[in-house]
Amino acid sequence: MDSTVSAVLLKEMGYEVEGVYMIMHNLEHIHHFNIKKAKKVADYLGIKLHIEDIQQNFQDEVYNYFVNSYKKGLTPNPCVVCNREIKFGEMVRFADSLGIEYIATGHYARVKDGFFYKGRDKNKDQSYFLARVKKDIVDKVIFPLGDWLKEDVKEYAKNIEVLREFATQSESSEICFVENSYIDILKEHFNPNRPGPIKNSRGKIIGKHKGYMHYTIGKRRGLFIRGAQEPHYVVDINAKTNTLIVGKKEDLAKDLVRIKNINLFEPKSSFEAEVKVRYRTKGVKGRVTIIDDKGVIELKEPVYGVARGQFAVFYDGEKLLGGGEIVG
DSSP: OHHHHHHHHHHHTTOOOEEEEEEOSSOHHHHHHHHHHHHHHHHHHTOEEEEEEOHHHHIIIIIHHHHHHHHTTOOOOHHHHHIIIIIIIIHHHHHHHTTOOOEEOOOSEEEETTEEEEOSOTTTOOGGGGTTSOGGGGGGEEOTTTTOOHHHHHHHHTTOGGGGGGTTOOOOOSSTTOSSOHHHHHHTTSOOOOOEEEEOTTSOEEEEESOGGGOOTTOOTTOEETTOOSOOEEEEEETTTTEEEEEOGGGGOEEEEEEEEEEESSOOSEEEEEEESSTTSOOEEEEEEEETTEEEEEEEEEESOOOTTSEEEEEETTEEEEEEEEOO
16 A cells, blocks of 8 residues: 555656566565556556566575574564665665666655655654665655655545555565564574573573573563562573573663664764664664774663664654664
8 A cells, every 4th residue: 555655646746657566585475466466556557567586685685684683592673674685775776777766665754855754654654674774875765655644645545446455455564574473484494492491690590491582682471480479571692502591670771782783874973862772662862982883872761672683773853863783
């Protein structure tokens, strides 16, 4: 729906529009269903539809990163990586090969003066996932839905005849190649169900877990702890020893976060920002200091559930400043 409404709006603005469906993963039944819909939309709009098979690139850049991250005890964010390497990487290269000037998607975000901004709909805002997109392509991007609320897009879509067929379809899943559980993906490569010890902060074994890949920092469900009188949370994961370290909620609190693989839309070595350590967390004010490609974030108040492998993303009000991968 979002992509179709975006295409309609672009045509209304006077753009010449062509569509592209990218085959990224190997779930053929999903592609068959989606391509059938995409062709109907293209026919309805009278636009050309390109179908690009980029499975190998997607596997190299996104899928393998996802699998290897869990193996290392990290918590990956494949959508952040995909936006950099595929949606605003491969798609830009494809557009360039056709001499097409701009690319557009149904993201709920905005573009202005060489920067990305939060979308008007704060519940749907997807600017977080754009934090590692390369700076030099920002001016090639159009987000037709950036100033729209999702409810208004749904209302507008009722007037688009071809979309009535898809009215009962559920929203796209966040991770496109995960149908049910990410554990099902991991099982194709190794055994994620290897029980191991749960230790407290003093190194004492107080229980057991069903396999470290089932857990992320801050999780409390699925922990088998002897004689526990209060909730325990995962505070660290040691993949090498297949061990979980647990503690109380206050043990999760962090006001200092270290990052690497930093991407900034405006070069700075030290700056104040609003920082989000996960997509759905509240932004917290802090100072970011960067030396080479490593950085330290000093937060004004503690945050909880900071997980290695996730991304810390920086904002100046509505403006997206960039982000980096959390290492501790």
